Amino acid sequence: MTEEEFDAFYASAFPRLVGQLYALTGDHGEAQDVVQEAFVRAWDRRASFLAESAPEAWIRTVAMRLAVSRWRRARRWLELVRHHPPADRTPGPGPEHTVLVEALRKLPEAQRQAVVLHHLCDLSIEQIAVETGSPAGTVKARLSRGRAALARLLSPGESADEDEREGSHV
Structure with a gap:
């Protein structure tokens, strides 16, 4: 895939994929981030990317996995904070x-x-x-x-x- 072909694919697919991931995550900024990250990963393998039968499906799958991974990481962090609240590291003056x-x-x-x-x-x-x-x-x-x-x-x-x-x- 040439740079021009990739740019055209990005321009047409990005808004649609962001809309789909927004529906999944409920956070427009998060949706943009994961779709952008998926496109970066696709760019790294653009030489073989057109050989994929459904490049938009590949981007969507990667973006969904990224979103789920971020959600799991955030959930684990939240559980950790609930069970072990951060200690007050700076005591007030005596x-x-x-x-x-x-x-x-x-x-x-x-x-x-x-x-x-x-x-x-x-x-x-x-x-x-x-x-x-x-x-x-x-x-x-x-x-x-x-x-x-x-x-x-x-x-x-x-x-x-x-x-x-x-x-x-x-």
Whole structure:
């Protein structure tokens, strides 16, 4: 079968086969996909394809088998999910995490950035200085003040309001 003959066959048979497979699957997009896949498989064997006595029947059979195979695969997946629902792989933050984030939010931005980069991102003082464009001494001071403020915010029994009333400045 030449390329032109195959193109003509495709143009005439594709809409009809999609309609037939749509009736089988109930999904127009799925019908188009399986018919297209069947035509791709026919293209791969186009040299002997015209020797087939009923090329449209061959395409239809392949497309139906593809549709049934996809349906079975989807059904197996659905049964698997019903019996073994996917585990929640990302647990929510614990109460400690929430308290820490809330305390970090209360710090001035420069202190918060220094504390996070040093303690959570494991950057050195020098790396933080380069990343923030601040002198190393400034980074050290921000870390010191940030740690002290966090200690006050996270210590039980004391609140930031009491610290403010006592005249401490963060």
